[in-house]
Amino acid sequence: MSFGKTGMIKPIARTSSVTVTRMKMIAAWRFFIRSSTVEAAVSAAIMMTPLSxxxxxxxxxxxxxxxxxxxxxxxxxxxxxxxxxxxxxxxxxxxxxxxxxxxxxxxxxxxxxxxxxxxxxxxxxxxxxxxxxxxxxxxxxxxxxxxxxxxxxxxxxxxxxxxxxxxxxxxxxxxxxxxxxxxxxxxxxxxxxxxxxxxxxxxxxxxxxxxxxxxxxxx
Structure with a gap:
């Protein structure tokens, strides 16, 4: 709980454990997508680079x-x-x-x-x-x-x-x-x-x- 400007007590917004877990999953998925994109770009660059x-x-x-x-x-x-x-x-x-x-x-x-x-x-x-x-x-x-x-x-x-x-x-x-x-x-x-x-x-x-x-x- 916290006191507002009027002195009245108001509840503090809380994030549920389910929401936190979901946010972590979204962040992990976004990181995976970015990593996969980078990996694919690197692989493509390697494939295009001549061996000799x-x-x-x-x-x-x-x-x-x-x-x-x-x-x-x-x-x-x-x-x-x-x-x-x-x-x-x-x-x-x-x-x-x-x-x-x-x-x-x-x-x-x-x-x-x-x-x-x-x-x-x-x-x-x-x-x-x-x-x-x-x-x-x-x-x-x-x-x-x-x-x-x-x-x-x-x-x-x-x-x-x-x-x-x-x-x-x-x-x-x-x-x-x-x-x-x-x-x-x-x-x-x-x-x-x-x-x-x-x-x-x-x-x-x-x-x-x-x-x-x-x-x-x-x-």
Whole structure:
């Protein structure tokens, strides 16, 4: 009870426990709606963000080598980052059993038994770099996932890498890259070839660089 201006006693309005509970439920529901909206917006933004990075100086076009390829749309300086591969890290068995049959060749090898690749059809396009193989490649590796220009590259050149700089596998297949120095046959062990080790020195994937260093004769 309380005294009003006239001195008369008037009751204090009370909120029932039922009303309080209802207000809490409404507040919680409003928070849930806001949180769900934010979560949905974040999820949508993530889905729209490419898994891989391609330099704004590059674009995908039809290639004379194979299907679509990555091309320079502006001059690129030696050492400049061209692309970075994104995706999920998977082992060789998962790649061969679950991913390649559905998505095709979408991976980059990053260690003896590890690869980085998309795992769903929805992720495939955002993970692809579209850099074709060439025996006269102009981009090479820095680390495990970064491709850099091995020389100055002019606008409209196709950006290609030699699989010898990334792969350690047991495949053998015919090469049709069309380069003057085409090896005609590619294998997953080409990184072991002394002439390629010399040509691509400093541009092998980190795990292959370690292997090459271990094979080098001692002092």
């Amino acid at each position: 990075y391609r330099s704004p100086k590059t674009e995908v076009r039809q290639s004379k080598i194979h299907g679509r390829g990555l091309f320079a749309r502006a001059d690129i300086d030696k050492g400049e980052i061209v692309a970075m591969k994104g995706g999920h890290i998977v082992d060789r068995e998962t790649l061969r059993r679950e991913i390649t049959p559905r998505l095709g060749p979408v991976e980059i090898q990053i260690d003896d038994d590890l690869f980085i690749a998309p795992v769903t059809e929805e992720e495939r396009e955002s993970s692809m770099l579209y850099s074709n193989h060439s025996c006269d490649a102009n981009i090479g590796m820095r680390g495990e996932i970064t491709f850099v220009a091995m020389r100055d590259i002019r606008a409209d050149e196709e950006l290609t890498h030699d699989w010898a700089t990334t792969d350690d596998d047991d495949y053998s297949l015919e090469c049709k890259c069309g380069a003057p120095n085409c090896r005609k046959n590619l294998t997953g062990k080409d990184w072991q070839r002394p002439e390629l080790q010399k040509r691509y020195a400093g541009y092998f994937s980190a795990y292959l660089a370690r292997k090459i260093a271990m094979l080098a004769p001692g002092p």
